[in-house]
Amino acid sequence: MSKVLIFGNSGSGKSTLAKGLASQNNLAHLDLDTVAWKPIIPPERLPVSESSKSINDFLSANSGWVIEGCYSDLLELVTEQANEVVFLNLPVSACIENAKNRPWEPHKYANKEAQDANLEMLIDWITQYTTRTDTFSKLAHEKLFNEFQGKKTMYVSNEQRT
Incomplete structure (x- = not known):
């Protein structure tokens, strides 16, 4: 599976x-945004231990x-169970365009x-991607990506994925 x-x-x-992928292959889908944050404004991260419990329940x-x-600290919790990783390593400019054109995400807003x-x-957050050194x-x-031992794919453009 x-x-x-x-x-x-x-x-x-x-x-x-x-x-x-979830739809085509009848797979469950977990967006880590739904288990990473406290439901407050301004947003605040949950402790990794709380997010981990939700992830383990999903698994x-x-x-x-x-x-x-985008949470490498949470993704690291499940790399041992994964048999494939996909790194969407698009240029910042493409990510900004995608963000401007994204449809409404009702589970977030x-x-x-x-x-x-x-x-x-x-x-502003997207723009900092290449200069930050945090989990994001x-x-x-x-x-x-480099440490994963199974099947791995890197996409560097939107066109590669279509």
Whole structure:
């Protein structure tokens, strides 16, 4: 059974690719955004231990899955169970375009207007991808990709995935 991790910068197409793979292959889908944050404004990360419990519940309930997100600290919790990783290593400019054109994500925002109100902050976040050194950084994603021992694929453009 397929067990796929998808990661990359915000706006790289993780959710789109994960939804497509899950649908085509009858796999469960977990967006790590749904287990990484406290439901408060401004957002605050949950402790990794709390996110880990939610991830383990998901793994226990599903034999085949796609897990996606930009959280290398959470992705590292499941790399041993995964049999494939996909790194969406798109240029920052492509991620910004994708973010500007993304459809409403109802599991993250009350409406499209609320999502669009967050766009300026998101673009600033996307722009920092190559200079950050945290769990969300290109550096952390490259390390995760390079250390994975199973099947791995890297996409560097939107066109490669279509």
